[in-house]
Amino acid sequence: MISKKNPVRTARYGMTIDIDRCNGCGACMVACAVENNIPPAHAGASDRKGLTWIRVFKVDNGAEYPAKRSVFIPVLCQQCDKDTPCVHVCPQQAVDLDPATGVVGQMPERCLGCRYCMAACPYHARYFNWWDPEWPAGMEKTLNPDVAPRMRGVVEKCNFCHGRWHAARERAAAAGKPNTEPVTYTPACAEACPTGAIQFGDLKDPSSAPAQASQKPEAFRLLEKLGTEPKIYYRSKREWVRAIASAPKPGARKEPSRG
Amino acid sequence: MNTSRRKILQFMGGSAVGALFTPVPWRLITDAALWSENWPGVPVPVRGESRTGFTNCSLCTAGCAVRARLIGEQPVALAGVPGHPVSRGALCPFGLTGHHLPYHPARVKSGPVKEAWAAVADAIAKGDRIAVLDLRPGRTASWTYRRAMAAIRNGAYIVPPRPLGPATAVNLAAAKTVLSFGAPLLEGWGTPGNVIALRDGFRLIQVDAVESRTAALADLWVAINPGTETELALGISNVLSGGASGINPARAASATGVSEQQIAELARELTGNGPAVVLDAAGSSAVLALNTLIGAPGRTLVTRRETPVPEAWKKAAPATELAEIPERSVRVLLIDESAPGEYIPWGEIRKKLAANPVVIAFAWSRAGYGRYAQYVLPAAVYPETLEDIPPAIDAVAPVFRMTVPLQAPPAGMVNPGEFIATATGLPRGDALRERSDAIHKSGRGALAAMPDGKLTPVKEMKPEDLWKALNAGGYWMDTPDEKAAPPRLALAGPEAGPVEAASFPLVAILTEARGSAAPASPLMSKLYQESNLRLGPGRAALHPATAKAYGIEEGARATLETAQGRRDIFVILDSAVPPGSVKVASGPGVLDICATGERARVVPA
Numbered sequence: 012m013i014s015k016k017n018p019v020r021t022a023r024y025g026m027t028i029d030i031d032r033c034n035g036c037g038a039c040m041v042a043c044a045v046e047n048n049i050p051p052a053h054a055g056a057s058d059r060k061g062l063t064w065i066r067v068f069k070v071d072n073g074a075e076y077p078a079k080r081s082v083f084i085p086v087l088c089q090q091c092d093k094d095t096p097c098v099h100v101c102p103q104q105a106v107d108l109d110p111a112t113g114v115v116g117q118m119p120e121r122c123l124g125c126r127y128c129m130a131a132c133p134y135h136a137r138y139f140n141w142w143d144p145e146w147p148a149g150m151e152k153t154l155n156p157d158v159a160p161r162m163r164g165v166v167e168k169c170n171f172c173h174g175r176w177h178a179a180r181e182r183a184a185a186a187g188k189p190n191t192e193p194v195t196y197t198p199a200c201a202e203a204c205p206t207g208a209i210q211f212g213d214l215k216d217p218s219s220a221p222a223q224a225s226q227k228p229e230a231f232r233l234l235e236k237l238g239t240e241p242k243i244y245y246r247s248k249r250e251w252v253r254a255i256a257s258a259p260k261p262g263a264r265k266e267p268s269r270g
Numbered sequence: 271m272n273t274s275r276r277k278i279l280q281f282m283g284g285s286a287v288g289a290l291f292t293p294v295p296w297r298l299i300t301d302a303a304l305w306s307e308n309w310p311g312v313p314v315p316v317r318g319e320s321r322t323g324f325t326n327c328s329l330c331t332a333g334c335a336v337r338a339r340l341i342g343e344q345p346v347a348l349a350g351v352p353g354h355p356v357s358r359g360a361l362c363p364f365g366l367t368g369h370h371l372p373y374h375p376a377r378v379k380s381g382p383v384k385e386a387w388a389a390v391a392d393a394i395a396k397g398d399r400i401a402v403l404d405l406r407p408g409r410t411a412s413w414t415y416r417r418a419m420a421a422i423r424n425g426a427y428i429v430p431p432r433p434l435g436p437a438t439a440v441n442l443a444a445a446k447t448v449l450s451f452g453a454p455l456l457e458g459w460g461t462p463g464n465v466i467a468l469r470d471g472f473r474l475i476q477v478d479a480v481e482s483r484t485a486a487l488a489d490l491w492v493a494i495n496p497g498t499e500t501e502l503a504l505g506i507s508n509v510l511s512g513g514a515s516g517i518n519p520a521r522a523a524s525a526t527g528v529s530e531q532q533i534a535e536l537a538r539e540l541t542g543n544g545p546a547v548v549l550d551a552a553g554s555s556a557v558l559a560l561n562t563l564i565g566a567p568g569r570t571l572v573t574r575r576e577t578p579v580p581e582a583w584k585k586a587a588p589a590t591e592l593a594e595i596p597e598r599s600v601r602v603l604l605i606d607e608s609a610p611g612e613y614i615p616w617g618e619i620r621k622k623l624a625a626n627p628v629v630i631a632f633a634w635s636r637a638g639y640g641r642y643a644q645y646v647l648p649a650a651v652y653p654e655t656l657e658d659i660p661p662a663i664d665a666v667a668p669v670f671r672m673t674v675p676l677q678a679p680p681a682g683m684v685n686p687g688e689f690i691a692t693a694t695g696l697p698r699g700d701a702l703r704e705r706s707d708a709i710h711k712s713g714r715g716a717l718a719a720m721p722d723g724k725l726t727p728v729k730e731m732k733p734e735d736l737w738k739a740l741n742a743g744g745y746w747m748d749t750p751d752e753k754a755a756p757p758r759l760a761l762a763g764p765e766a767g768p769v770e771a772a773s774f775p776l777v778a779i780l781t782e783a784r785g786s787a788a789p790a791s792p793l794m795s796k797l798y799q800e801s802n803l804r805l806g807p808g809r810a811a812l813h814p815a816t817a818k819a820y821g822i823e824e825g826a827r828a829t830l831e832t833a834q835g836r837r838d839i840f841v842i843l844d845s846a847v848p849p850g851s852v853k854v855a856s857g858p859g860v861l862d863i864c865a866t867g868e869r870a871r872v873v874p875a
Contacts, residue, residue: 034456042363048315060800061795120304146373203361
């Protein structure tokens with residue numbers, strides 16, 4: 012990490028997710044779990060107590076058939092760039108905004124499990140480890156050696172595949188590139204997306220695909236009015252999809268609908 | 271200086287408060303946290319040299335190209351190959367987690383091989399009827415089974431039903447309109463990468479009782495009353511034929527909930543926008559017969575040639591569909607279930623078995639037919655296996671690609687092809703290599719080599735180079751046969767299933783209807799247990815109003831009953847499920863008792 016006294020930002024990693032292309036297959040969710048050594052569900056886990064750094068929600072326009080329309084919205088840590096809520100509330104300094112990459116990092120070894128950050132996150136993109144991480148016998152051999160599994164009692168979340176970023180940095184260093192130069196890599200979810208809905212790159216680089224896509228008129232961010240400057244941009248040509256990103260409709264909660 | 275009790279307490283108190291202003295307690299907390307990160311409850315990933323390997327996924331007929339990251343001899347991550355000319359980098363959640371299967375808790379690790387061998391040998395000696403049920407026909411192993419069954423006195427080679435015929439492929443590239451009756455076109459149908467690449471070229475109309483993922487992404491979703499797909503097809507048929515076939519659109523509208531006007535509009539779309547194709551998840555004859563009316567054979571439904579085979583193999587038993595096998599005729603049934611394939615309800619198979627039958631399943635888990643077999647022989651599982659993959663439904667030309675082992679299988683695994691070939695006295699040989707040589711001899715097609723998918727004509731390769739490239743994950747594909755005769759759809763008339771609405775008031779809707787019985791990686795829990803993206807195994811969804819009528823609450827245990835049997839389920843409530851129906855997660859137990867459109871009831875436990 013670059014010193015906070017001399018914040019030189021070499022990159023501003025971000026993502027665009029084309030909702031009109033997402034088919035809700037969930038490949039991003041399992042690819043993320045494989046890459047980041049996220050364990051299978053404990054017997055007691057539910058949709059409220061599970062660990063899904065990226066989670067695909069099925070959302071509809073609230074209308075009845077034939078006007079009913081649904082989309083799939085992958086939600087992950089939005090990597091807030093400004094007044095990052097989780098960073099502010101962490102009493103342990105276990106969360107930080109890396110000035111070199113713009114990635115909001117989570118340090119499980121510092122985390123006390125108070126879950127203030129979960130309460131503060133407007134996107135519900137943080138997850139608490141309710142149980143010891145366990146894999147079926149033998150399956151621990153399939154763990155990614157670049158990522159340490161987290162222990163019970165800490166909060167975890169998406170970090171744009173920090174292990175892959177480190178590996179890219181090592182490759183760049185081996186190639187003789189200065190460490191102030193941004194590196195190019197692809198997180199597991201973007202790599203796994205079969206429809207190409209997820210694009211990842213440096214938002215500061217005007218030639219990068221996400222930088223260009225984020226400037227399109229159909230691009231939007233979740234809860235933009237909070238002013239946290241998320242670095243995840245969504246895209247949809249449908250007006251109602253863009254509208255639901257502003258805020259939930261009060262009193263519009265319906266019976267649960269599943270994918 | 272006097273030392274009083276008060277002063278000692280003051281000193282201790284001051285020390286305690288003062289210590290809070292030193293780094294000591296915080297350091298202790300940090301160290302404790304660091305220690306806890308490595309306590310025995312947290313597994314430590316194995317480190318080692320990282321390398322890349324290539325294979326093709328054999329978990330379905332798509333056979334997507336796979337790039338694997340290996341640490342030592344252990345795959346730790348699988349991904350698609352973006353440059354691949356067919357799969358185009360796509361890999362579904364099952365494929366992404368395929369390397370977990372060797373460690374699945376349900377894995378069969380040993381079995382009564384000697385006893386099974388003796389039973390087969392005894393049946394061959396007596397001339398009893400022996401049959402192989404091949405759930406993935408079209409492979410090299412399938413030819414081995416056919417040759418083996420031809421080599422014995424009373425052998426039969428059985429394949430699952432093929433509603434469109436044995437060699438019919440769907441040419442999506444030629445289709446301008448696709449009318450899908452519940453077919454999961456955007457949920458893993460065919461070769462997902464190919465379908466995604468072609469998606470912008472056709473208008474997709476999805477007929478579904480629930481808003482499936484395909485329905486959500488279709489250009490038009492036609493919501494239909496559950497279980498009335500046949501009536502809608504017959505209504506469309508009536509419009510297309512000018513009243514010569516099918517049923518009156520008004521009657522179809524009444525049954526399906528789709529208006530007469532929309533039925534007429536669907537008929538117009540099938541004929542007015544260029545080549546079209548009609549697909550059906552259930553393989554219903556009435557639905558697929560629409561293809562003949564719209565002239566799909568030869569345009570969007572084409573005949574795919576067989577991948578070249580050695581001449582010596584052609585003395586083989588014919589492929590027989592299960593329905594054509596006489597009842598109570600099979601004495602020994604060998605089922606190849608070493609990888610996911612089609613699933614035939616056990617009740618249909620059981621009818622074909624003679625008295626005191628011997629059923630031998632080659633399987634890596636007991637979740638499928640292993641529940642009914644006398645002998646379950648342990649088989650290697652992807653990515654331990656070496657075999658070729660049958661062509662996908664959207665492959666218009668012959669293909670050949672192999673799943674190459676990324677890791678060694680454990681000791682004691684039984685190769686079904688070798689077992690059956692040896693038992694029936696077939697000469698030993700490397701069938702895959704012979705097939706590769708036959709492809710080379712034909713001189714047809716080109717090979718897409720890994721890692722970049724670069725195409726090389728077979729004519730420019732030596733036999734050894736072709737074999738080597740195939741073993742490195744290469745993909746051979748031929749060109750479509752322009753002169754091939756259009757497929758003849760052998761379609762029967764409309765099925766008239768018995769409707770027992772009084773006893774079974776609900777209509778079943780199966781999710782992942784094409785899914786097989788095989789278990790998946792435990793990480794798939796991310797998609798159902800830890801989120802609501804899919805319906806999990808053993809679960810059924812009811813509309814809240816339906817559940818209330820039966821006195822069932824969210825999360826309650828219940829029994830799903832049909833005329834074929836019963837199955838314990840957990841009930842969840844879902845307002846997207848139409849009232850009067852039950853949405854059921856597909857799986858071996860469920861597939862044995864019910865299909866989409868089946869009448870059912872849910873009884874509280």
